[in-house]
Amino acid sequence: MMWMTHEGSRTSPASGQGLATERSRWRAAAMAAGMLVAALLALTLAGCEASYPRDTLAPVSDEGDVSAWFFWLYMILDTVIFAVVCALFVYALVRFRKKDGDDGSLPPQVYGNHKLELIWTVIPTIIVLVLAVVTVGGIFRLSTPPKIEQKVVEIDVTGKQWWWEFDYKHEAITAANEMHVEIGTPVILNLTSTDVIHAFWVPRMGGKRDATPGRTYPLYFTPRELGTFDGQCAELCGASHALMGLRIVVHAKEGEDSYDAWVAGQRAPAREAETDVEKAGKQIFLTRGCVACHSVKGVAELAPQARGAISGPNLTHVGSRSTILALTRENTVDNIAAWVQNPAAVKQGSRMPNFGVNADDARAVATWLHSLK
Ligand code: CUA
Helix, strand or coil: CCCCCCCCCCCCCCHHHHHHHHHHHHHHHHHHHHHHHHHHHHHHHHHHCCCCCCCCCCCCEHHHHHHHHHHHHHHHHHHHHHHHHHHHHHHHHHHCCCCCCCCCCCCCCCCCCHHHHHHHHHHHHHHHHHHHHHHHHHHHHHCCCCCCCCCCEEEEEEEECCEEEEEECCCCEEEECEEEEECCCCEEEEEEECCCCEEEECHHHCCEEEECECCCEEEEECECCCEEEEEECCCCCCCCHHHCEEEEEEEECCCCCEHHHHHHHHHCCCCCCCCHHHHHHHHHHHHCCHHHCCCECCCECCCHHHCCCCCCCCCCCHHHCCEECCCCEECCHHHHHHHHHCHHHHCCCCCCCCCCCCHHHHHHHHHHHHHCC
């Protein structure tokens, strides 16, 4: 550290001119400080807005609270340190700047200061140690599985290019992209993948974890708010990575809209085709190759060994989902028909081949699929 002093030789040639430069320097310094404060304020306020659907800082689970708490802990501490360092820096700039009339010689050169060096070694060490202990505590908290004696919803989650498969272990349900859970009931996810590495992330539910081929990683959360919470695959996984959304719907414990009611609906076989168009659509589905990848309970079911990397979503109750193609489109007959007719045009790199289905046939299949509530 080098402290510069400018003593003596203060013979200002034109004191009026010197005063003017002095003022403009202060003005520049004040402006820089103002901009810094404004930037910090903008950053802080941006974090306060709670209306973003994928906002980590508006958690709806206990685990989400942990992540948000750590964000604020680090954010506030780092902001204080940043402000202190900036203040010292600006002070040194102003206090030891070259003044009018300085003779241009070097100030006294100072090397080493034991007291200062001790201070700036010990303080950061204490800060880092405290943060390490607290952070490891948080990691243990997030990786503690819920107690099994209570009710849990356990789901095997498989990331695939570019959608999510959900196997409900105790309910014997297979669904896709929209995960249904119960308020106040712990959820255990077992995450894996059959192709490349994906990452399961529903920001407001807390926690982000990779879905890796050949491995299974757990993720736990207990939802405490009713509602729909969207997420996104958070690991670059190919052409349609950006179109690999997911959704968690939190149900009540009792009543018409309860989790148990949803489970009962999903366990039922697929609804019968009724109209002529629905019947035609079902026939096209059965004869044009769709059943090589898709199951519809009570209509055509894939053997478990056929559900590998190339298989597509289980469509037994596809009509009950709010979106298709992992949140890529609204679930409408038009959107399903467009997809069936030319998958790659709707979702780049799609694993579903173009079967050369004409517009009328595509519409019939879409009508039948959409009727499968
Ligand atoms: Cu899957 Cu990105």
